[in-house]
Amino acid sequence: MHICHIVLNNLGxxxxxxxxxxxxxxxxxYKVSTVVLTDLDLLWVTTFKAAEPVIIMKVADTLFYIGGAIQQIWVAMQLSKVIANQKPDIIICHTAFVTKLFYISxxxxxxxxxxxxxxxHTDYISESHVKAQTDSIKALSQNLYVSIDSWINLRAIKQASGLVFVCKTLHERFLKLGLNHHRVAISYNPATPDSKNPPFNSIADSWLNNSQFITFVSAARFHDQKDHKTLIKAFAKASETYSNIRLILLGDGDLxxxxxGLVNSLAISDIVLFAGSVPNPRAYFSLSRAVILASHFEGFGMVLLEAVASGVTFIASDCPVGPREISEVLKCGTLVPPSDVDALAEAIxxxxxxxxxxxxxxxxxxxxFSETSCAKNLEVLIQQIVK
Structure with missing residues (x-):
């Protein structure tokens, strides 16, 4: 049997x-091929190396988010050609967005x-929520586009031969939309072994290995979803009580x-480090006091599992999906209301x-959260479909 995995990129x-x-x-x-829609990030070039072949379409990430329907249809056309050439027996579409593109293709x-x-993998319901605008014809057109796009997304998911949700609460959110599919698997993301140990940023090294400092780490791309603004403001507030705390921010992104600029305006640039993306954040996690995730929404919250696998606990926003379920299963972690600066500062x-x-x-x-159980859950679903 030939299984083809389609993923957006090799990050996260x-x-x-x-x-x-x-x-x-x-x-x-199994024969396994992988289609990556965007170019590979060089820090993670070894990802998907087990597959043969790995096809990289090299479509710019920004096309998906700012390009609109025409560009997405163009990507779907290219994807259709790739799939026709590969002739797989079954496709695994990673995320609702990729599912939509394959459905169109x-x-x-x-x-x-x-x-x-x-x-x-993600809380598509929160991702797709856009506050309706009524103050212009352009806004009304945008509202119409979002409505049609959401309808296509849900149609693509409903027409799938099977669904995998990365946690129970994510499945429950979809059930509220009437998405009661006949083939569903609930499969937690695996805590993959940690095999890389990259060199530390020199400042991070001096903080994490200095007993006089209490260092927290956050690993998240700089995107509205991750709400770094609340995290930074909360950390500034906490530093008024404890001047020996430090914050390392791992990741990159548009924001x-x-x-x-916000860190500079709050005069905390000496205690907050922007350390960039690293292929293995666990080396930082294991030496930290706790890992912080302040997201508005998550699909699972993989960094929280990685934090606990590294031997430390976490502070996370109690968003609709992910952190609470991880906290309850692993019996650890501190949850605070999303977007609450005071509550997050108090938790720190x-x-x-x-x-x-x-x-x-x-x-x-x-x-x-083992790799074996994750793979077995998908294997059972595949066998139900292709038998």
Whole structure:
């Protein structure tokens, strides 16, 4: 059997989960190909290496988000050609967005015969929520486009041969939309082994290995979803009580310069470090007091699992999907209301006031978040579809 995985890029928890599944499929003796829609980030060039072939379409990320319908149809046309050439027996579409593109691609040459699984990694409902605008014809057109786009997304998911949700609460949110699919798997993302140990940023090294400092780490791209603004303001507030705290921000993105400006305006540039993207944040996590994730929404919150796998706890916003379920399963972590500067600042202060919690949740991680269980859940679903 030939399994084809389609992913947007090789960054983040989605890519790491896909990479784990691809490796498992190859070990199981399947022919596995991978289609990457955008160019590979060089820090993660070894991702998907188990697949043969790995096809990189090299479409600019920005086309998907600012280009609109015409560009997405063009990408779907190119994707249709790739899939027709590969002739897979089943497609795994990682994220609702990729599912939509593949769904459109199947209409281009009138071939709807390839079964596909939509692997829902993210809170698509929160992602697609856009406040309606009524003050102009342009805004009304935008509202119409968003409505049509959302309809296509849900149609693509409903027409899938099977669905995988990365946590129970994500599935429950989709059920509220009437998405009661007959083939569904709930499969937590795996805590993949940590095999890389890149050199530290020199400043990060001096903070993390200095007992006089209490250092927190956040690993998230600089995007509105991740709400760095609340995190930075909360950290500034907490630093008024404890001047020896430090914050390392891992990641990059469109809002990085804006967040650097906010740090400067709050006069905390000496205690906040923008360390850039790293292929393995766990080396930073393991030496931190706690990992912080202040997102408005998540699909799962992979960094929280990675934090606990590294032996530390976390502070996270209690957004609709992800952090609470991880906290309940692993029996650790502090949750605060999203966008609440005061609550997040108080949580940081509480962690400084109390002895550090070194957590050993290896048994729970092995039980719920193993690569084996993740691969098995998908394997069962595939066999139901192609039998």
């Amino acid at each position: 928890g989605v890519a790491r989960t896909a990479d784990s599944l691809i490796s498992d499929h190859v070990k199981a003796g 199947q209409f281009i040459f009138g071939n709807l015969s390839v079964p596909y699984i939509s692997y829902i 990085e310069i804006e967040m650097q 202060i509480d962690h400084v006031k109390t002895p550090q919690e070194k957590v050993d949740r290896s048994e729970l991680i092995a039980q719920f």
